[in-house]
Amino acid sequence: MHSPVVVLGGGPGGYAAAFLAADEGLDVTIVEAESRLGGTCLLRGCIPSKALLHLAKVIHEVEELKADWGVEYAGEPSINVDAVRGRKEKVISNLTGGLAQIAKRRNVTVIQARGSFVSSGELKLEGDHESIPEGGSITFDHCILATGSVPAMPPSFDIGSDRVMDSTGALALQDIPESLLVIGGGYIGLEMGTVYASLGSKVTVVELAEGLLPGADRDLVKPLAKRVDAMCEGRVYLNTKVGSISEVDNQVEVTFEGPNKFGHERFDRVLVSVGRRPVTRGLGLENTQVVVNERGFVVCNSQQRTADPKIFAIGDVAGDPMLAHKATHEGRVAAEVIAGKAAEFDKRAIPAVVFTDPEIAWAGLTEEEAKRDGREVSVAVYPWVASGRAQALNITDGLTKWLIDPETNRVLGCGIVGSGAGELIAEAVLAIEMGCEVSDIAETVHAHPTLGETLMNAGEIYFGTATEIYKPKKKAKA
Missing domain, CATH: 3.50.50.60 (FAD/NAD(P)-binding domain)
Structure with missing residues (x-):
C-alpha cells in the first residue's frame, strides 16, 4: 500500500496534521496502535484527568458552601467509584467517536497497527487488525512522526506491582x-x-x-x-x-x-x-536519516523538518514543552509545509496550565527565566483580594501579573493563579503574540465584575491608575 502522506500516531498532533493535510487535498493515512484516535491526551491524559478534576473541584466547593455559607446537607457524600469511572469513560468515548467520524468524512484512512521504519520511505505494520494491508507495510512520500510520550518510570521504582x-x-x-x-x-x-x-x-x-x-x-x-x-x-x-x-x-x-x-x-x-519521555525508541529511526538527541527528542527545524527530507516530527517527540496544544499547532505547520505552503512554527508564547485548585497558568517570559537570563523587566501584580468577583466567589488568594519591557512597555509574559486561570491566560497569549503594549490591555474595556478584568487591572497597576488599589507607579529617577 502507498499513501502520499502517512501520519504515525493519532494523538492531538497527529490527527490535526492528518485532517489539515486532507483539507489541503492530500491523500492521508494515519497509523495508530490504539483502537481509537486521540492519543495519550484523550485516552489517558488531559481529557480524563480534567473530567476527574472537575469532580474534585465540585466536591471542594460543596465543602466551602457548608463551611462559609451555612448550607447544610442531609449527610456526607458517598463516592460510587464505578459511576465515576463510567462517566470518565463516557467523555472519552464521545470524543473518540467524534474523531472517527471526522476521519471518515475527510476520507482519511486509519490503520490500526504499530508502525516502525524499514527505510526513509516505508513503514512496517505490526498487528492483526483487518485495516492492515496485505504485505504488512506502507510506503509514503512524506511521514509525520507524532508518536508522543509516555510516563517516565525509573527502574528502581518499577517493581512489577500494580500498586x-x-x-x-x-x-x-x-x-x-x-x-x-x-x-x-x-x-x-x-x-x-x-x-x-x-x-x-x-x-x-x-x-x-x-x-x-x-x-x-x-x-x-x-x-x-x-x-x-x-x-x-x-x-x-x-x-x-x-x-x-x-x-x-x-x-x-x-x-x-x-x-x-x-x-x-x-x-x-x-x-x-x-516526568515523561518521548516515544522514539523501537521505531526503526536508525533506518532513516532522522537524528535523535541525547534526551531522546527528534531534532527538527521550525518547519518540523527532520534531517530526513521525507520525515517530519511534531508534538512531544519534537521537544519541550510536551503539551497537546503545541503538538496541534506543529501538526498544522507540518501539513501546510508538505502541501507546499510557506509555514513555520514561530510562537512568542505557548501557554502552560496546571489544572489544580487553584489553577496556575503562564505564558511568555516568566520571572524565573528573566532572573536566570539577567533580563530587566517590570512586574505588575494585581492581587485578587481587590477583585469584587473574587471576593464574591471566595477565591481571593489568586493574583494576575504582567511582565513588561520597561523600555518599550510591551508585554513579555503573564502569570495567573486562581480559579479559571487556564481560561484567562488566552487573552494574555494573544496580547504577547500581537506584541501589545501594556496600555492596550489597560485601556481595553473589560466586563465588571469578572476575573478577566484582573488582566486590565494588572496593566493599570503598572501605570499607577488602578482604582481598587492605591499603588502609584514609581517615578523615574532624574
Missing part, C-alpha cells in the same frame, strides 16, 4: 486507596493527588526539589502550595529523596531521605510522576 502506578494507572481509578504516596510535585502529581484526596484518600506528596512545580514562578505556586499542604494535612515533603520501594503485605513500603521525612512508611498505592 505502584504511573499516571495511566492512576487514571484507571481501580479503587480509592486509603493512603496514596505521590512521588513528584509537578503538575501531573499534583493534579492526580488532588483527585484522589477529594475522593477520600490520605495523600502524601514528596518532591526532590525545594518547591512544588519546579520552574514556575514562586508567587504563582504559593497559593497552590498552601492548598496542597491543607489537602494533605501537612504531608508535603520537599528536598526529599525516595530511596527504595518494595511490596510488603499488600502495601508498598517506601524509604525516604530528607530533612523532614526520613526512614520508611507503608502506603496502599504509590503514584510515580517524575
Whole structure:
C-alpha cells in the first residue's frame, strides 16, 4: 500500500496534521496502535484527568458552601467509584467517536497497527487488525512522526506491582486507596493527588526539589502550595529523596531521605510522576536519516523538518514543552509545509496550565527565566483580594501579573493563579503574540465584575491608575 502522506500516531498532533493535510487535498493515512484516535491526551491524559478534576473541584466547593455559607446537607457524600469511572469513560468515548467520524468524512484512512521504519520511505505494520494491508507495510512520500510520550518510570521504582502506578494507572481509578504516596510535585502529581484526596484518600506528596512545580514562578505556586499542604494535612515533603520501594503485605513500603521525612512508611498505592519521555525508541529511526538527541527528542527545524527530507516530527517527540496544544499547532505547520505552503512554527508564547485548585497558568517570559537570563523587566501584580468577583466567589488568594519591557512597555509574559486561570491566560497569549503594549490591555474595556478584568487591572497597576488599589507607579529617577 502507498499513501502520499502517512501520519504515525493519532494523538492531538497527529490527527490535526492528518485532517489539515486532507483539507489541503492530500491523500492521508494515519497509523495508530490504539483502537481509537486521540492519543495519550484523550485516552489517558488531559481529557480524563480534567473530567476527574472537575469532580474534585465540585466536591471542594460543596465543602466551602457548608463551611462559609451555612448550607447544610442531609449527610456526607458517598463516592460510587464505578459511576465515576463510567462517566470518565463516557467523555472519552464521545470524543473518540467524534474523531472517527471526522476521519471518515475527510476520507482519511486509519490503520490500526504499530508502525516502525524499514527505510526513509516505508513503514512496517505490526498487528492483526483487518485495516492492515496485505504485505504488512506502507510506503509514503512524506511521514509525520507524532508518536508522543509516555510516563517516565525509573527502574528502581518499577517493581512489577500494580500498586505502584504511573499516571495511566492512576487514571484507571481501580479503587480509592486509603493512603496514596505521590512521588513528584509537578503538575501531573499534583493534579492526580488532588483527585484522589477529594475522593477520600490520605495523600502524601514528596518532591526532590525545594518547591512544588519546579520552574514556575514562586508567587504563582504559593497559593497552590498552601492548598496542597491543607489537602494533605501537612504531608508535603520537599528536598526529599525516595530511596527504595518494595511490596510488603499488600502495601508498598517506601524509604525516604530528607530533612523532614526520613526512614520508611507503608502506603496502599504509590503514584510515580517524575516526568515523561518521548516515544522514539523501537521505531526503526536508525533506518532513516532522522537524528535523535541525547534526551531522546527528534531534532527538527521550525518547519518540523527532520534531517530526513521525507520525515517530519511534531508534538512531544519534537521537544519541550510536551503539551497537546503545541503538538496541534506543529501538526498544522507540518501539513501546510508538505502541501507546499510557506509555514513555520514561530510562537512568542505557548501557554502552560496546571489544572489544580487553584489553577496556575503562564505564558511568555516568566520571572524565573528573566532572573536566570539577567533580563530587566517590570512586574505588575494585581492581587485578587481587590477583585469584587473574587471576593464574591471566595477565591481571593489568586493574583494576575504582567511582565513588561520597561523600555518599550510591551508585554513579555503573564502569570495567573486562581480559579479559571487556564481560561484567562488566552487573552494574555494573544496580547504577547500581537506584541501589545501594556496600555492596550489597560485601556481595553473589560466586563465588571469578572476575573478577566484582573488582566486590565494588572496593566493599570503598572501605570499607577488602578482604582481598587492605591499603588502609584514609581517615578523615574532624574
